[in-house]
Amino acid sequence: MKYYYLISSLPDISPHSDASKLDFDDLFDTIRRNLNKEDRRFMRYLIYPNDLNNLLSMLSHEYRDTQTVHFKKPSIFYPEEIKAYKLTRRNFPDFMNDFLSENEDRLATMSLREMEDAMLDRFYSKVFSLNNHFLTNYYKFVRELTSLTAAFHFNTYSFLSQPNIHDADRLILQVGPDRSPSAMVIKDYPYLEELIKVLSKHQPEKTERFIDSVIWNYLDDTTEGAFSREAVYAYAVKLQLLQRWLKIDPKPNNEDFEKLLDKIINNNPTEKTPTL
Template identity: 25%
Template sequence: MNYYYLLVALPSTKDFQEKAFLDIERIQAFILEHLTETDKQAFRYTLYRNDNKNLLSILKKKYNWMENPVISFHTPAAFSYQELESGIEGFFTLPKYMQEFLSYEKEQYKGSETENHLIRLYFQEASELENPFLKSYFEFKRDIKNVLSAINRNIYHLTNSSSFLEGGLVYHLLKNSTGNDLRVLESYDFIEEMQSLIQNKQFIRIEKRVDEILLKFISSYPILEPFSSDAVFARFLQLSIQYRWLKWEENLGLDHLNQSIEWILKSATMPNENSAEIFT
């Protein structure tokens, strides 16, 4: 499918940097309106990151789990608050990984163990997508998540490997390594930088650095067809990452973001466990 007219109509990343366009939900709706049904299904996986957070927030409130008093409903998202509520009750069809998660975890909360279970199922399903760009993107993101989990284990001398996401070279290197040896990850040039940031609890800088790594991956990915669905997905991911930081900086402020991340870490009993919400 040729999406020339769709891509031409979308704002560029430069437009976003100049704050000319900030309505990411309008952009999301416009993209969904013009994609084929198959591409719509794949595109939604770029949104589920926030749906996962929203689902956990609703469950925390509904079943008296811990509730974040700072973070509101996350966008862009595939589902509304009402749709997620209906999905929890079985009256609305949610993605298979969410259904599987709810069948095991709906009425119990075990801190980061519960959150990691949802994220693990999400990445497992996303890494099986047929779209080559999204498949590669989620596999790369999974590897970054595992690298960060390994650094966290190394700093705090943890032995539990349940925070690792299964699949990929990084997972197998870490699984077969002795103890918390990070030398198996020497091909990643940001290891020392991330060690310092995590050790000093520089949460905002960690988030920004991860997004910089993801943006670099997206911009360097070899998209063979310039007007393909791959190009649409890549553009939206770039815009949504930029939007996230513009939203925090303009509307809520970095102090608000810091409070939010600090709450997530406290709810996950850091440093003994790492919340899945931080690096996804």
């Protein structure tokens, strides 16, 4: 199906767009309302990672006594539904409900990393079973990018345990500050050498921005059809990238960001930050 009217009505965006001028709630609502039933169902899988992050944040608050619950938007479920997850979980998709059902007796003893890994395993399994070309390729790309970053960090910070990542044996052996990736690995991941340079600077904000730029470029290079359903999906992902940076862009008085930055730069051990 072609979405001529929808895409032509959406504002042009780029990595340098002034995100403060965008009404994200309205844009996501416009996209949702103008998709057919099947495409709207697939679109949910580009939003579910925020729901997973919100659930993880809620579990951290409940079992790790974190003071603040950060809810990401856009999301499929309202904050009230996530907060009442014990009562509402049957309304969640199977991969979320199954995670909660299978781990309800051990949530109090699970680390956030264990929770996140378990959630992601179920989520990826579900996504890849959908046989949607865009979703399969996009999440394979994201998983690979995350795996490369995790391998580098594991070989940089001694307090990190071995990550549960795709192609772990090869990547952990070759990706790190004192390691040289083989020509085959560089061929498989053309952006790897630049990623290593950015990661080696230990500047989290620049690293995250670079990773987002890699994702943006991937979407530009692989999305076919200016008015296709894939173009709508890619636009929704790009909107989320812009929205994320609008919210976490550091300001001089952003004490939380400065504290987090100081911990990372000085290798101060802390439990793995969710990467959903």
